[in-house]
Amino acid sequence: MRVKSDISTLDDLSGDLAGRYRWTPSAGASVDRALVNADLAALARDGYVIWENLLSDNECRQVRDAVTPLLSHGGRNSFEGHRTQRLYSVLTKTRVCDRLVEHPRALAVLDRLLLPNYLLSALQVINIQPGESSQLLHFDDAFYPIPRPRPALGAATIWAIDDFTAANGATRVIPASHLWDDRRPTSSDVGQPVVMPAGSCIFFLGTLWHGGGANSSAAARLAVTAQYCQPWLRPLEAFTLSVPTDVVKVVSPDIQRMLGYSIHPPFVGAVDGQHPLRLLEQQ
Numbered sequence: 001m002r003v004k005s006d007i008s009t010l011d012d013l014s015g016d017l018a019g020r021y022r023w024t025p026s027a028g029a030s031v032d033r034a035l036v037n038a039d040l041a042a043l044a045r046d047g048y049v050i051w052e053n054l055l056s057d058n059e060c061r062q063v064r065d066a067v068t069p070l071l072s073h074g075g076r077n078s079f080e081g082h083r084t085q086r087l088y089s090v091l092t093k094t095r096v097c098d099r100l101v102e103h104p105r106a107l108a109v110l111d112r113l114l115l116p117n118y119l120l121s122a123l124q125v126i127n128i129q130p131g132e133s134s135q136l137l138h139f140d141d142a143f144y145p146i147p148r149p150r151p152a153l154g155a156a157t158i159w160a161i162d163d164f165t166a167a168n169g170a171t172r173v174i175p176a177s178h179l180w181d182d183r184r185p186t187s188s189d190v191g192q193p194v195v196m197p198a199g200s201c202i203f204f205l206g207t208l209w210h211g212g213g214a215n216s217s218a219a220a221r222l223a224v225t226a227q228y229c230q231p232w233l234r235p236l237e238a239f240t241l242s243v244p245t246d247v248v249k250v251v252s253p254d255i256q257r258m259l260g261y262s263i264h265p266p267f268v269g270a271v272d273g274q275h276p277l278r279l280l281e282q283q
């Protein structure tokens with residue numbers, strides 16, 4: 001398809017004007033449409049969906065072996081969790097979480113939920129240690145000052161690398177709270193623990209109230225979480241600043257796109273008037 005050069009209405013600007021770097025389908029295109037429809041129906045009703053056993057024991061072990069040496073101190077406040085270890089800027093430190101970020105099951109839903117060229121907003125390893133208390137319930141797109149009720153501006157996955165149990169800090173969710181207006185949880189809204197075996201994933205909308213659980217067990221609870229947002233929003237982590245181009249060059253086209261090497265039509269995300277992927281050609 002030829003790039004439109006004669007712009008006579010704003011609609012002419014709303015399409016993909018990129019010439020060399022036109023939008024291409026994500027790895028999510030390989031997922032059965034009926035499965036994605038069922039996921040979207042669950043999301044519309046409950047605000048979340050749980051996918052059991054997407055990762056093998058070996059894949060969970062690979063994640064654990066790679067991230068454990070990188071974890072150190074606890075959090076700086078009770079939201080991060082004083083007894084919770086977090087790893088930020090994960091893509092600059094290990095390749096082992098790439099397959100989680102770009103898992104076809106997640107991308108298939110994101111492809112339908114968000115606009116083309118949606119972005120990765122955050123990627124964290126979260127290790128909740130014994131003795132940690134419950135995290136404040138919150139919803140992830142609360143940082144964007146647009147009143148509720150409204151459609152989610154993003155979505156997230158939390159991957160269980162350990163079994164998630166009610167005792168070890170399984171994420172707690174308030175089912176259907178994505179539909180709330182400006183209501184906040186009361187003391188009776190404690191949330192329901194997302195109990196799932198290691199290798200499973202909860203996918204939830206940015207409007208769903210949730211939080212990390214208290215860990216009253218004797219062992220830590222390891223998880224990896226990826227957040228995604230609409231392509232016209234500022235991501236939580238500034239990946240275009242933090243991820244060096246030698247890393248961008250080795251990740252998949254889906255991850256490149258989600259790191260910001262993409263355009264929200266017509267110009268959002270451009271570099272010196274050009275598609276950001278041109279930067280990779282020049283280096």
Ligand SMILES: O=C(O)CCC(=O)C(=O)O
Pocket residue numbers: 079126135158169170171172210211212213223
């Ligand atoms: O670790 C969890 O289960 C949830 C953490 C979370 O929601 C957050 O830190 O924003």
